[in-house]
Amino acid sequence: MTRVIHTGDTHLGYRQYHLPERREDFLDAFRQVAADAVADDVDAVVHAGDLFHDRRPGLSDLLGAQSVLERLDDAGIPFLAVVGNHETKRESQWLDLFEATGLATRLGDEPVVVGDAAFYGLDFVPRSRRDDLDYEFAPHDADHAALVSHGLFEPLVPDYGNVEWDAAEVLAAATVDFDTMLLGDEHAPTRQAVDGKWVTYCGSTERASADERDERGYNIVEFDGVSDGEVHVARRGIETREFVFLELELAEGEGFDRVRRRLRERTVEDAVVHVELSGDGEAVSAARVEEFADDEGALVARVTDRREVDEEADTDVVFADPDEAVRERVRELGLSEAARDLDETIRAGEVADANVADEVERRVGELLEEPAAFDAAADPDPETVADRLDGGDGDDPEGSTDTDADDGVDADASTTDVDSDGRTTDGETSAERPTDDNGTDPSVGAAADDGADTSADATADDGAAGDDQASMEDYL
Ligand SMILES: [Mn+2]
Incomplete structure (x- = not known):
């Protein structure tokens, strides 16, 4: 039997509510998962993406991640991972850095066999590029195969017009017969049988938005050591900030x-x-x-x-x-990407005052080569502009003393609350979709205004860290 922890959406580096304590909380959660992995002596930790909250984690976030991965490595537990939408860089990924130092394995279309199971990876792919996917995976000779991926997949995540990635279609198209899909991106843990196979989200390990009320945790996935044996998915909670x-x-x-x-x-x-x-x-x-x-x-x-x-x-x-209020108002204005980019350059304070004029001139030059950036804010994929403008591997966006004109502007800043999956910051949409905001989303808890009694206070501190084991049979 092979037993792994399936975790993801760790969001290291997220300074939620602008608080360093929260940034530390996200790392603490990751530490707990690793500590459990070591205590339990699982065969691997499988990470389904969004290890980092954005693609420019600070040095302390990288060192924090490294220390946790070293702990797993010391215990001989492999860390197998894919790249999520929050952390995607243009070419090399942060995960490649950890792989180069021997602390992680980046999953892809070749099998990585641990015990009875072969693991494959499919990084987050923006909707615009999914038609090009061929779902070709190299064969394996293990008893089981698992596909680890990051994205919003139907039917686990209902299609609000921004999903269009269908687990059943992926399973059918894949050249390997997967027994399970281990997913990240949806922060609410969930699992569902799709064509007789478990498809499951492990959920985030810290609350990245006020929508995430339930206890945080991770999945434990067991692969029976026989061909056509079962895959079991259980859930275990961790203690997080109240x-x-x-x-x-x-x-x-x-x-x-x-x-x-x-x-x-x-x-x-x-x-x-x-x-x-x-x-x-x-x-x-x-x-x-x-x-x-x-x-x-x-x-x-x-x-x-x-x-x-x-x-x-x-x-x-x-x-x-006040910062959030300004951001919200700027969003409401429906500005083009170019306008928002310049607004951030001028107002957000990442660029030293003395360099703003030069920086704006340089940005305008870049933007003129990207006419689409001047379209009004209907572009459902705001990160594409941030990607185009990302002059490479910039410094930590929080390094506000940074005066280097080449990397001093955080192209992410104007899209902080937007997932590249096309989740928008629009109030109505985010009422349906959890967003990674700092909890001030005006739509948070919109379902609660039905006049229900006020005694229905939700609290997050009641769940003991119990396992709720269920086997495939229970659901078929
Ligand atoms: Mn995430």
Whole structure:
């Protein structure tokens, strides 16, 4: 029997809520998965992409990843991985660096056999290039074969018009008869039998958005040591930073005091607190709630007020996150890629003030060679522009002291909240699709405004790390 951990969507380097603590949390989660792998002595760790949150991880993120991979390597546990959409670079990938140092194996169309199973990889492929895929894989002589990939596959992820990658079609087209698909990209863990084979998402290991309420964890996949034997998929949770979700419907006359009372009933110390308000009650200042949560020791608090704001009312406008408010407004303007790129160059502060004029001139020169960049924001694949403009392997975008005009601009900055899968930042779409934002997405929890009782507070701290083992038979 061969037993592997299937993980993915680690998002190392994500400084969620602009907090270094959150960046550390994402690395901690990866450490936990590796520690479990070592304690359990699994045969391999299979990573389904998005090890890094973006394609310019900082040096500390790379060193963090390396230290975890070294731990696996010391225990003799191979790390087999594919490249996800968040971390894709143009040519060589970060994964190649780890492969070169012997700490990882990049999966592809040749089998990598571990015990009874042959593993193959299919990196994230943008929709525009999927028609070119031939799904040709070299043969193997193991008892089982698994395809590891990154993307939103039907039917596990319903097609909202931006999926168009069908697991059944991939399985049918592949030249190898796969027993299972081990996937990343969808951050909610899920599994489904497709043509009698398990197709499964392991889910993210830290909450990359406030939509990700359930316990985080990973999959344990077992391959029976006989031909035509079964593939078992089980799930195990890990401990992550506590998130407190408080959904509160304020009745007439109720306001901040009720919010404060309800927060006092919860343990908010060191937690990420999300408060969502609805109902007919009084206006509540987000800043006041955040201040209170801060006094109670919360790591960070975010308030979403779903109530219609009376334009005539005498209200102070307070933004929980002014940067996000500006980004949102810029998105609403529907600017072309070129305009957004220049806006970032000028405003986002990655370029030293003294270099802005030169940098803008250089960017305009580049943009003129890409007329499509001037189209209005209908382009469903904003990263393509970022790719075109990526002058190569730039420095850590957070290196704000960087004054080198060649790499000082983070081409990603204007697309922070956009997946290259065509998920947009538009409120309606993101209500359906989880986005990797910093939790201030106005659509977060949109399904909760049905007037349901406010006692349905979701909490993330209740799940013991249990296995829910299920075999293929249970589902067929
Ligand atoms: Mn991801």
